[in-house]
Amino acid sequence: MLVVSTLIIFSCQILIFKTQPEWVSIPGLGPGRIHNQESTTDVPPSSRGIPLIGETIQFMAAINYSSKGFYDFVQTRRLRYGNCFKTNIFGETHVFFSSIETAKVILRNDAGKFTKRYLSSIAQLVGDQSLLCASSPDHHKLIRGRLNNLFTTKSLSLFIKQFDELIISTLGGWEHHRGGTVVVLKEALKITFKAMCKMLMSLESGEEVEMMEKDVAEVCKAMLAFPLKLPWTRFYKGLQARKRIMETLEKIITLRRRGLEGCNEDFLQYLVQEDNRGFGDETLKLTDTEIKDNILTMIIAGQDTTASAITWMVKYLGENPEILDAVEREQQKLAEKTSTRTSFNLTLQDLNDMPYASKVVKESLRMASVVAWFPRLVLQDCEIEGYKIKKGWNVNIVAKSIHFDPMVYNDPNKFNPSRFDEHDSKPYSFLAFGMGERTCLGLNMAKAMMLVFLHRLITTYKWKVVDSDSSIEKRAMFSRLKSGCPIHVTRLPSPKDVKSA
Numbered sequence: 413m414l415v416v417s418t419l420i421i422f423s424c425q426i427l428i429f430k431t432q433p434e435w436v437s438i439p440g441l442g443p444g445r446i447h448n449q450e451s452t453t454d455v456p457p458s459s460r461g462i463p464l465i466g467e468t469i470q471f472m473a474a475i476n477y478s479s480k481g482f483y484d485f486v487q488t489r490r491l492r493y494g495n496c497f498k499t500n501i502f503g504e505t506h507v508f509f510s511s512i513e514t515a516k517v518i519l520r521n522d523a524g525k526f527t528k529r530y531l532s533s534i535a536q537l538v539g540d541q542s543l544l545c546a547s548s549p550d551h552h553k554l555i556r557g558r559l560n561n562l563f564t565t566k567s568l569s570l571f572i573k574q575f576d577e578l579i580i581s582t583l584g585g586w587e588h589h590r591g592g593t594v595v596v597l598k599e600a601l602k603i604t605f606k607a608m609c610k611m612l613m614s615l616e617s618g619e620e621v622e623m624m625e626k627d628v629a630e631v632c633k634a635m636l637a638f639p640l641k642l643p644w645t646r647f648y649k650g651l652q653a654r655k656r657i658m659e660t661l662e663k664i665i666t667l668r669r670r671g672l673e674g675c676n677e678d679f680l681q682y683l684v685q686e687d688n689r690g691f692g693d694e695t696l697k698l699t700d701t702e703i704k705d706n707i708l709t710m711i712i713a714g715q716d717t718t719a720s721a722i723t724w725m726v727k728y729l730g731e732n733p734e735i736l737d738a739v740e741r742e743q744q745k746l747a748e749k750t751s752t753r754t755s756f757n758l759t760l761q762d763l764n765d766m767p768y769a770s771k772v773v774k775e776s777l778r779m780a781s782v783v784a785w786f787p788r789l790v791l792q793d794c795e796i797e798g799y800k801i802k803k804g805w806n807v808n809i810v811a812k813s814i815h816f817d818p819m820v821y822n823d824p825n826k827f828n829p830s831r832f833d834e835h836d837s838k839p840y841s842f843l844a845f846g847m848g849e850r851t852c853l854g855l856n857m858a859k860a861m862m863l864v865f866l867h868r869l870i871t872t873y874k875w876k877v878v879d880s881d882s883s884i885e886k887r888a889m890f891s892r893l894k895s896g897c898p899i900h901v902t903r904l905p906s907p908k909d910v911k912s913a
């Protein structure tokens with residue numbers, strides 16, 4: 413089962429194989445890196461591994477047994493071959509790149525030579541109309557355009573207020589939790605799920621939300637399972653969970669279209685209203701299936717990633733007391749300011765007034781590299797870094813290697829938020845949210861959640877991490893701390909109490 417699961421984890425990154433060479437040049441690489449059709453360059457360096465199996469076993473071993481997971485596999489080969497190497501995993505050719513120049517070429521994709529495509533089993537779970545699975549440029553553009561309209565400053569401001577209220581009510585009871593010990597990842601997953609449901613469709617509590625939380629977790633688990641549709645398999649259970657989620661969404665959309673659900677200020681309402689207006693062009697309308705698939709996509713894309721990033725941030729701060737002191741000073745000052753206002757809730761402006769905490773967030777995202785690598789399918793033969801790359805191969809940008817490259821970041825293993833004081837950072841050196849045409853849509857929301865969480869944790873509690881294990885969870889879609897980062901909290905007096913004392 414272990415082997416099967418591991419096969420599937422990597423399958424998530426495996427794209428469909430295509431042949432038919434057509435050598436083309438890739439614009440965007442520096443001088444000496446653009447190559448023409450006459451080029452005689454070679455294939456990237458590689459170790460062949462065992463015939464047919466390639467390096468599948470080594471890859472599986474890294475995912476299953478190394479505390480650094482997939483990154484161990486990449487690092488070993490990087491030391492041997494440099495920033496580009498080729499390998500064969502599960503019968504497919506994969507080339508891994510770890511340079512910012514190549515990240516720029518592949519992620520910008522100016523010449524349309526690359527696309528993102530997941531296995532059909534993933535598409536079955538998130539839905540083939542999901543933005544994550546859209547591989548045709550036109551379909552991707554249409555859906556991304558419509559979803560992008562949702563991420564306005566107005567919606568971000570409303571979201572910050574709602575998220576702050578949620579955090580205050582959740583954190584409130586932490587000191588009574590098992591003698592004041594909470595597992596940050598577990599709590600953060602609950603909080604980010606609630607936040608997504610509220611923002612997307614105003615679902616707040618009750619049976620429907622609890623059911624959906626369980627079902628979304630089933631769908632996520634099934635993404636890493638063997639795609640066998642038998643009643644006892646994880647994949648089958650995931651599909652069943654997806655079906656229930658779709659039914660709930662269908663019900664909500666029907667009520668919204670009939671105007672029977674009162675007045676809601678959420679993403680779903682916006683999508684339904686825009687569809688009713690129709691833009692005068694039927695082709696621009698999103699179908700109900702597109703809306704449902706993408707609501708589910710945003711829950712999945714936003715919940716786990718943000719919860720994981722919050723957890724890593726707490727761990728890094730716990731390990732670096734002098735940085736924690738500095739961020740505490742900044743946040744306490746802000747807390748004193750907000751305590752004198754009529755509205756105690758944090759605003760977008762307050763978040764803009766957290767320069768040091770913002771750097772803590774950025775540095776946490778760099779070091780955590782929650783989405784460690786970005787897979788793309790090569791659509792046409794081309795040359796990158798002087799190597800021939802064939803149509804049908806998989807090219808992977810290893811964001812984590814770039815984030816830990818000493819040529820890109822000085823002393824990369826050190827948690828040092830002040831490194832972002834310098835404004836001359838190299839383009840494509842910070843890839844926590846990807847770059848180019850598939851850049852994360854929710855990046856500002858994710859950063860806002862991290863800042864609000866940080867502010868409330870720091871100003872509500874004195875805390876310390878009680879398990880320093882840095883191992884990552886095995887077979888998880890995103891880089892998650894295996895321990896979940898348990899912390900012990902002790903309540904601080906509020907700024908109002910301090911003033912009146």
Ligand code: HEM
Pocket residue numbers: 528543544556709710713714715717718721782783785786787843844845846847849850851852853854855857858859
């Ligand atoms: C710390 C939290 C987050 C991290 C680290 C993260 C990271 C990423 C990355 C790296 C990608 C691009 C992957 C690629 O190019 O292959 C991506 C895409 C995406 N993210 Fe996020 N994300 C986070 C939070 C969110 C949130 C909160 C939402 C929504 C509310 C969201 C929605 C999306 C969507 C819809 C895409 C697909 C974009 C496309 O393909 O055009 N993400 N995310």
